[in-house]
Amino acid sequence: MRVILKAVTMALALLSAPAFGQDNVIAATVTDSGDTAWILTSSALVLMMTLPGLALFYGGLVRAKNFLSVLIQIGAITAIVSLLWVMIGYSLAFSSDGGEYIGTLQNFMFNQMFAVREGQSIGELVFGLFQMTFAIITPALIVGAWAERARFGWTIAFSALWSLLVYAPVARWVWGNGFLAADGAIDFAGGIVVHTTAGVSALILAIMLGKRIGFPRTLMLPHSPALTVAGAGLLWVGWFGFNGGSALTASDLGAASAIINTHIAASVAALVWMAIEKVKVGKSTAVGFATGAIAGLATITPAAGVVGPGGAVILGAIAGFACFFAVGFVKGKLQIDDTLDVFAVHGVGGILGSILLAIFASESLGGVGYGDGAGMLSQLWVQLKAVGIVAVFSAVMTLIIGYMVAMILPMRVSQEAERDGLDITSHGERAWDLD
Numbered sequence: 001m002r003v004i005l006k007a008v009t010m011a012l013a014l015l016s017a018p019a020f021g022q023d024n025v026i027a028a029t030v031t032d033s034g035d036t037a038w039i040l041t042s043s044a045l046v047l048m049m050t051l052p053g054l055a056l057f058y059g060g061l062v063r064a065k066n067f068l069s070v071l072i073q074i075g076a077i078t079a080i081v082s083l084l085w086v087m088i089g090y091s092l093a094f095s096s097d098g099g100e101y102i103g104t105l106q107n108f109m110f111n112q113m114f115a116v117r118e119g120q121s122i123g124e125l126v127f128g129l130f131q132m133t134f135a136i137i138t139p140a141l142i143v144g145a146w147a148e149r150a151r152f153g154w155t156i157a158f159s160a161l162w163s164l165l166v167y168a169p170v171a172r173w174v175w176g177n178g179f180l181a182a183d184g185a186i187d188f189a190g191g192i193v194v195h196t197t198a199g200v201s202a203l204i205l206a207i208m209l210g211k212r213i214g215f216p217r218t219l220m221l222p223h224s225p226a227l228t229v230a231g232a233g234l235l236w237v238g239w240f241g242f243n244g245g246s247a248l249t250a251s252d253l254g255a256a257s258a259i260i261n262t263h264i265a266a267s268v269a270a271l272v273w274m275a276i277e278k279v280k281v282g283k284s285t286a287v288g289f290a291t292g293a294i295a296g297l298a299t300i301t302p303a304a305g306v307v308g309p310g311g312a313v314i315l316g317a318i319a320g321f322a323c324f325f326a327v328g329f330v331k332g333k334l335q336i337d338d339t340l341d342v343f344a345v346h347g348v349g350g351i352l353g354s355i356l357l358a359i360f361a362s363e364s365l366g367g368v369g370y371g372d373g374a375g376m377l378s379q380l381w382v383q384l385k386a387v388g389i390v391a392v393f394s395a396v397m398t399l400i401i402g403y404m405v406a407m408i409l410p411m412r413v414s415q416e417a418e419r420d421g422l423d424i425t426s427h428g429e430r431a432w433d434l435d
Contacts, residue, residue, distance in 0.1 A: 032121035035249045039122050039130050042245025046133035049238030050140050057231030061340050064223040065421025066148045067431040074140045077159045085132045093171040100179040138167050138194045144340030145202035152426050154409040166397045185386035189246035191302025191354035199347015200391045201398040211337040225286040232290035239297045243304040258304040265316035269296025272320025295323035298349030303357035308366020319349050355383045
């Protein structure tokens with residue numbers, strides 16, 4: 001009897017599956033339970049990266065009077081982007097119909113999500129859930145650029161629109177069989193889609209908002225390096241799902257190799273960052289360790305599935321060095337108050353990883369390789385074009401969205417509110433009762 005019921009259930013599922021006309025979706029429900037379990041686990045890991053990982057990492061870096069504001073902003077962004085993703089975000093990025101620039105509303109409210117996309121062994125609901133966690137963390141990363149001075153209402157409205165008008169289209173172009181994918185652009189887990197979009201947008205917003213009161217004359221130290229290290233640890237572990245899950249299969253050559261590369265790159269970048277600190281200022285710091293690790297993680301993200309451990313070591317070293325000096329250049333030379341160094345760490349790291357993967361995917365370093373020298377140069381050009389297009393698009397759209405929302409909701413808090421701290425002035429609460 002049980003066998004008969006199972007057969008009937010499978011037959012009904014096949015009959016009810018939507019008959020998609022596109023080649024990238026097949027109307028069937030043939031899934032692998034192991035792969036499905038891994039992607040469900042990865043989804044939880046990536047969500048953990050945002051809450052509590054990113055929240056604690058950023059929260060520890062701000063002054064005590066703004067700690068709760070960072071947590072609330074990241075929490076609210078998680079909620080609003082999740083809702084928008086289920087409603088239309090996923091469909092705009094991944095619907096089987098539509099064009100190479102944007103999808104349709106075919107999957108509105110996760111409708112018709114009962115197929116297996118070509119080349120995958122997981123159901124589309126699982127895929128949509130996994131991709132939701134990427135859509136969540138990307139605008140949450142930008143919080144670090146406006147921390148300690150942006151209004152809460154503007155923050156949420158901007159993030160909601162940005163997720164639909166910047167993130168969803170770029171995800172379509174790169175991961176949804178869009179024009180950049182057709183051109184051959186490689187972005188294994190988000191160097192272009194996540195870190196380039198968030199990093200460039202963060203730089204633009206930091207300029208739009210202006211400097212915090214006292215910057216750069218006043219020393220604005222992190223109020224809790226311990227929380228920052230704890231948050232970095234959660235991000236590091238969660239990144240195993242971020243990059244390992246992007247293989248979309250639980251295999252040695254997919255998930256395992258991506259996780260190994262991720263871990264090695266983060267380790268090397270953290271060591272390089274601390275070594276530079278020791279030479280320049282005489283001490284290696286906890287914040288430096290945490291920031292270096294995140295720089296390595298951002299840099300390896302687009303390349304995790306195409307380089308070998310040798311390439312991961314080199315990319316990690318480049319990340320630690322380049323991102324360290326990018327922080328000083330942006331805040332010191334350019335005098336741009338990107339509060340928590342989103343562009344210098346995530347933007348620079350993601351861009352470098354996205355471009356250099358064409359070189360360090362060399363077979364001699366254990367990578368997948370691109371044939372002869374001409375093939376490597378060709379892929380390098382493709383990567384440069386993709387990064388350039390996405391960077392310009394993100395910058396222009398961020399300007400438009402930012403000012404458009406500001407016409408209704410002011411971008412920045414008052415000077416009095418900024419001096420008192422956003423915890424009490426915006427939310428009526430304090431993170432720490434020190435009385």
